[in-house]
Amino acid sequence: PITKRPNVDFNLNNAQKTLCDQFAVATLSGFGIDHLPLAKAAAAALIHYGKETQKTALPHIRSIQLEQSSDFIALDPVTRRNLELIEPLFEHGTSLFQLINDCQTAMGGRLLRRTLMQPLRDSAVLDERLDAAQALLQGYHEAPVRLVLKEISDIERVLSRVALGSARPRDLVQLRQACAQVPYLRHALKPIIDARQSLLLMHLNEELGDFHGLHQRLMSAIVEHPPVLLRDGNVIAEGFDDELDELRKIRDHAGQFLIDLEIKERELSGISTLKIGYNRVSGYYIELTRAQADQAPERYIRRQTLKNAERYITPELKAFEDKVLSSESRALAREKMLFEMLLDELRQDIGNLQMMSSAIAQVDLAANFAHQARLNNWARPEFSPEIGVKIKAGRHPVVESLSKTAFTPNDTVLDFSRRMAIITGPNMGGKSTFMRQTALIALLAYCGSYVPAESAVLGPIDRIFTRIGSADDLSTGKSTFMVEMTETSQILHHATSQSLVLMDEVGRGTSTYDGLSLAWACVLDLTKRIKCLCLFATHYFELTELGKESGIENYHVTAKELNGNLILLHKVQHGPASQSHGLQVAKLAGIPANVIKEAQNRLRILEKQQQQASHAVQNDLFAQSNAPEVVERIIEVEKDAPALALLKELDVDSLTPREALQQLYMLKDCL
Incomplete structure (x- = not known):
């Protein structure tokens, strides 16, 4: 509909139309679209959709930010799941986000989550983040910064509620507290700012702004500990509004006023037994006995006659009654009006407040990266224009944090001449961990974080693909092998020469020869056609023959057998593995001894059959490739x-x- 009616009108106000123009210009410059009305209509449709779904104005949406896929490293859902970025694969597991999320504010935590899901590709921006983390690390400045940030609540959400008019009294208390912490945060950053060690922190320090006036306004307007809901009253502080103070005084001091009025009326009337009372039916009244009724002053207006008493009202008492009975509702109405007035004032400054919130989140992210680097002994990565991944003594951050023993670090070298690494070795030897740690180190570096390694030099990466693990998809009727092939197909169709690909056990869900053939063809396609950076783990030892091809290297995870027991060393070394140690791993898993023994017997038979078949094939090939006279001499050998x-x-x-x-x-x- 938009393409057919580019000038469609959604009844937007002037500010929203200006926003549409800004979005249209950004769209034109970003994607090369040459149809300005269409771009404006698209922006108008976005804003109209927000208005229709929210059923209110959206003053907190002040700009539309254009994001292009080329700005980020693409991570498909399979990769995010396999790398356990946000959620662990198992309930008892730990994701990368859960491990490194020690942000002190909710805004910082959300920014970290978005950063892990969308790593940046701009090395200049990443170097600024790394400079900020390094500046915080060098002078131990992250500790005081984090102490200040800990006192700041989720003002990003508060500002959204302020803009939509749904803020509660305690939301303004949180905003007031955040404004109070800004000077302390600037003071904690002052050594870095004065030394000009980080351009990013200097810029964020300016964006924090100065909200001293707003803090004082909220201090004078809102009580220290307001109730949860505005309708509970006592939200606006005393002294902020004279009319509200008077209503509260009447409400809270009605008893003393009646005592004073009773003394006054006794003196004026000369009746010492005169009483002033109240009930829900009659309201406030002056009560005299029947004997004293004749002495009632003329200004007394009879209200009620009882058996032994007469009740009266005076203009003064009537006016007081009206004030008292309406003071509670009037005070609540007055408080609501004053609270709405405060929200209107905050909306006028919501742009600067949002900028402050964003700056706090980015400072929190940088301080968290510095904290993780110091806590876990991480190193600063480097970026290179040349394609490749060179990691020295890399570690898997999650496995290292959960392991009770020392983690075995490993090097990773992938470059233009060594794009493919075929990794063989026993199960539980650490192949998958090695592959995942390589991807996580690259991902953390492109988030602007220090990495778990002695050093890391990374070239440009546009996407990270993973084909790890096996599981069927019953909801769509896909078998384990079908799921595996679907994921492999995605990689082969979308990977480029700048992609980092992790493939584990491709082809294991079908027959041996089918799986081996598919794995062989995938390795060649990834190496020769796509030319991506790839770690390929397999138990097909036949694939190690491809190590003779250009760009393919063989690696293996080491293990030793001692007295029939398997010792896994988790060290990645150059060259192919000699065997897979499958039976030893099964023994470690607790498979009964009689089953292991039977498997060993069957393994010997199968290996003997394979050797015989191999010799037969070699003899046939030899016979076919030699001259006829040589063949005759072979046939003449006595078979008996x-x-x-x-x-x-x-x-x-x-x-x-x-x-x-x-x-x-x-x-x-x-x-």
Whole structure:
């Protein structure tokens, strides 16, 4: 509808129309659109949608920020889940966000979450964040900064409620407290600002602003500890409004006024037994006995006659009654009016307040990064224009924090000449951890954080892909292998030469030869056509033959067998692995001994069959590739030779050394 009616009118006010113009200009410059009315109509539709859904004005939306996908490292939902960025894969697990989120404000926590979901690609902006964290680290300035930030509430949400008119009294108390903390925050940043160590912190220090006047206004307007709801009353402080103070005085001091009035009326009338009372039916009244009724002054107006008494009212008492009975509701109405007036005043300055809130969130993020770097001994990463990932002694931040033993660091080297690393080795050896830590180190660096490594040099990265883990999708009827192939398809279709790809056990959900063939083809496609940076973990040892190809390197995670027990060293070294140690890992998992023994017997049989099949294939290939006369000599070998029959019947695996020597002598005698 918008494209057909680019000049559609949504009844926007002047400020909203100006906002649409700003958005249109930004859209034109950002995407090269040459249809200005269409861009304005799109902006108007956005604002109209907000008005229609919220059913109110949106004064806190003051600008529309244009974001382009090229500004961020793309992370698809599968990658976010596999890397456990926000939510852990298992209930007892810990995500990266849960680990490093020690922000002191709710605004800082939300900014950290957004940053992890959308890492930046602009190295200049990232260096500014790293400079800020480094400046806080060098002088131990992050500690006082974090102490001040701890006293600041979620004013970002408060300002939204102020703008929408739904703020409560305690929201203004939180805003007042934040304004009071701004000078202390500026004081904590002063050493860095004076030394000009961080351009980002200098800029944020200016955006914090000066809200001393607003703080004083809120101090004089709102009591120290107001009730939760405005209708409970006693929100506006005493002395802020004279009319409200008078209404409260009447409400709170009515008893003393009646005592004083009773004394006064006794003196004027000369009736010492005169009483002033109140009930819900008659209101306030002056009561005289029947005997004293004749002495009542003329200004007394009879209100009620009782058996033994007469009740009267005077103009003065009537006026007091009207004030007292209406003072409570009038005081509440007055408080509501004054509170709305305060919200109107705050809306006039909401732009500066939002800027202050954003600056506080960014300072909190930088201080949190500095805190994590000091706490976990992280290092500052570097950015290079050349494609590659060079990490020295990298560590997985979550695994390291949860491990009761020392974490084994590993190096990662991927560059133009070594784009693919095929990683083999036993299960539980650390292949997946190594792959994930590489991705997390790169991601943290592109968030502007220090990283868990001795050093890290990172080239440009546009996307991070992962194909890790196996699970079926029952809701859509997809098997484990189908899910695996779908994720692999996404990688092969969308990865570029600047993508970082993690692939773990591709092809394991189907038959051995099908899976091996698919894994082989994927490795070649990623290396030769896409040319991305890839870590490829597999148990197909046949893939290690691809290490001879250009751009492909073999690595393995080390393990040792000692007295039949497997010791996992979790160290990544160059070269292919010799075996997968699957039975030893099963033994570690608690598989019964009889099952392990049966598996060992079956493994020996399968390996023997594979060797025989391999020899047969080699003989066939040799026969086909040689001259006819050579083939004839091979055919002439006697198939019924005694030595050949003895070899076929021989069970090599069951022989002792002495028996093997005897068999060797027997074979020699047969020749």
